[in-house]
Amino acid sequence: MVSVSDERTGKEQRVLEVTDLSKTYQSGQRSLTVLHDVSFTLNDGDTCAVLGPSGSGKTTLLGLCAGLDTPSSGRVVLCGTDVGPLNEDARSRIRNEHVGFVFQSFRLIPTLTALENVMVPAELRGRADARDAAQRVLEQVGLGDRLSHYPVQLSGGEQQRVGLARAFVNAPRILFADEPTGNLDDETSQAIQELLFALNRERGTTLVVVTHDEALAEKTDRIVRLRRGTIVSDSPTHASEIRP
């Protein structure tokens, strides 16, 4: 387990603080504990991979961290706010301000164009420059010429780039990516990974990537391994050593 030792780094640098997090699903008579006393902390700019076999609770953990679900016990402090006591609206606001998401299955709104999809989080925040900001990020991910295309008119890789642009448009402090390259071929996957890390470097966004891909995991600073709902290992990677 990661110790919460370096108090001196200061609370303002701490993006995510997970303490003794458990999640139990009740289905009929049986109860299924999917997460068991999970704790870890992430600071600004950290990159972290969550690895584990299917069904080990990775997605569940991600959801709890982002306040998409309520834990059975334990605490999640996201960007300095304890999300536990918050209502849905307040959680939504925190997500909108500080959190970005990238999904395995892209999850674009089919009725909106690429540009409009990227604009959504900015508009939800009420930014007047939503259009310009979205356009800029799209250009950054190399889709400057596909602004008015609808999702069905884009390839999987392009859709995921739109997804990335959407995740970054509000300059979030933390980005959750659930198997972002799971649905893509190797080459496209590489391109997306590069983008992901480039954006992380440029903007200092904390990155949490759930993946099955050991190679992708190796590019992060730290790998958290889950098995049957518990963290079995949490260690810095080779990459963390060569990075400044």
Next chain:
Amino acid sequence: MALRDSRGSRRRLLLFVLSMSVGVAALVAINGFGANLGRAVEEQALGLLGADLGLESDLPFADSTEALIRDIVGEAAAGVGLDVNEVQARRTTFASMAYFPRQQATRIVSVRATSGSFPFYGTFETAPTDAADTYRDLAGALIDPSLATQFGLSVGDTMRVGQVYYPIVGTIEQTSSEPAFVSLVSPRVYVPLAGVDEELLAFGSRVDYEIFFRLGGIDVEALAEDLDGRLPREVEIHTVDREREAWSEALGNLYRFLGLIALTALLLGSIGVASAIHVYIQQRRQTVALLRCVGVTPKRAMQIYLLQASLLGLVGAAIGAAAGTLLQFLVPGVLAQALPFEIDMRLYPGPILVGLFAGVGITLLFAWLPLLAVRDVSPLSALRADVETGQLARTVRSPRRLAALVAAAVGVLTFGAFQGPTPTVGLAYVIGIAVVLAVLGLVAWGATHLVRKLVSPGLTYPVRQGLANLYRPSNQTRLILLAVGFGAFIVFTLLIVRSTLLSQVRLADEGERPNLIFFDVQPDQLEAVRTRVVDLELPVVEEAPIVTMRLAAIGGRDFRAEREGEAEQSWAVDHEYRSTYRAQLTETETLIDGTFVGTYDGTGPVPISLEQDIALELDVAVGDTMVFDVQGRQMTTLVSSIRLVDWNRMQTNFFVVFPTGVLERAPQTWVLVSRAASAEQSGGAQAAVVSDFPNVSAIDLSLIIGVLEDLFAQLSAVIQFMALFSIVTGLVILAGAVVVSRYRRIDEVVLLKTLGASRAVVRRISAVEYLSLGVLASTVALLLSVPVGWLLAKYAFETPIALPFGSLAVAAAAVAGITMLIGVANSRGIYAAPALQVLRGS
């Protein structure tokens, strides 16, 4: 297999199938009512006529005719030991002014003067009960309850008809020979025949003379046939059988007309079924592909889903049939005003079976086309979701698709022909509805495209997202527009028709147009009545003589000779013509053919002028000869001109106008047209003139407007009851479409929530989405109902359309509001759905 596969979606599909159930319910209710109606007419036929034999004429029975009747009927009666004088009753019906001295009010009424104990059969209920038997002995009057209400009359009050005073002894509650709505047009007053003011029956007044016989034990039909050939042409012979036939036909037409309206709901429902199956199959593509992968043939796959569809159809039809069976007990209440008797409703299996058959049949016919898509699902799409798009396009023109389309069309047309008053009317109606639906669909399509164009970047995000949602796949925007739009179309069209009809009458009250008519003025009273009117400071706008006559022959056709042979004669042939004579056209008339001859020069046939419609009806043109029987005198005329008449004025308008110099000596009455500035002035003038000249009747426009409003209220209650089925069908389809879209919606809401959308934003999005749907549906319905209303106004009512802007706006707002409510209600609770599933990618 078929059942197992539908698990989970069953409840959602059922909601759609309910849209068909509503139509089935309407059908079963109406047909069930029809079956009861048939039986009731059978059972109550005696009461409908009130006697075994009735003889009716609009001329007094001549002595020779009376003698003939006494001979023929007397002989038959004597055969069974009856005295013809004892089994006889008379009724003389005419319009007259009733004057109520205490109230100092006067109103035109329909007087029924009776002798003998008519009616012999059926109900004649009065309050108090014994008044029905005593009014003749008491020389009292029975009045319609509407009259009692209007003037605050009660038993013991006095009324005057002509010069005769009658104490009011009771009100008429129900008679089995007349439906209640006749009293709307003109309230009935029953008085004894003995003592009636003979002046009122003077020549020229519209009087109906009837003699009734109670002839139990006699073959009345044979007797009637014997009479047919021997009585004068103007005598109509009524028997129980003939009456039953006439009523069956009239009421049968009524209920079959209502059946057509039921069919409307069913047609709309069938579209609901078709799109339900379509959406269902879209959702099942993966399943179908998997089935195909494990070796199920396309045909077998389709059979599985066809079986599912028919089971659902059966369930929907059963629900509809059950509801309809219960609903049929409401129909007699809705139609109470048009029925002369109460119907004790019984259950008949026939209508229920027809309903079940129609429900399942319609489901199968309309499921067929979307189900064809099952055949085209490639097993490959189990592996890759995007294989299908190309394949779909190829099947559009396949023979199978064509066959399915033809089958659906033929099925619906056959059903229309079967359900319609006549096959032709049924077919025409179904085609009409199909055209309306097609145009609605087209306009809906255009409107959605327009909105897409109009979505501008300047709008706020919830508005843009809400509008964009209209294009969400399987959102069924067009179906909702069609369903809601059709319901709205019906409501709007009813509103427009109503306001058009009423404004047609109100229009007549504008400016200096006449609004008060005195009629039945005898020639020797004309001078005095005119003076009286002028004394009352009312203008005499117009005076016209009226001469009644009948058509004897057109060209070489002799109608007297034709009478027995042909059953299907135009009403215009037997019509009693109330013609006038004058030297010039009036301002409401336009000459459209020939030349108008004002004065007869005494040589050759008399040149007359015909109104356009009657000329068409009789199929005569300028140059044709017509022979009129002017109260016993044959008069040969020549059609010299055809006139267009503006009937929308309260004026004296005539089918036939004679020149001066011919009819001056014929028995005639005069009409005097005036204009009162106010209701009070009109009422005062009527009371004054009628009290001086009791045989003169008066009618004013407000009375006619009142009657029309009452009639329309009655009629629209019936139509609204039936239209309700289509509206409910539309709402069920809306609810179905909305519920089906909920699953996609959850997906999207959860995504938005993940991206940080607040509950309020999500709510605003769905409010915008459904409000715009509702507004679009209203707009589409308006775009269609206004032209349809215009067509109806122009061709059916021949009057300018009057758009009721206020009530249309309210109705349109209600449509939009209801749509939004249903949509927003459906979105409730979605925000609380666990957001994790978006991450899991379910």
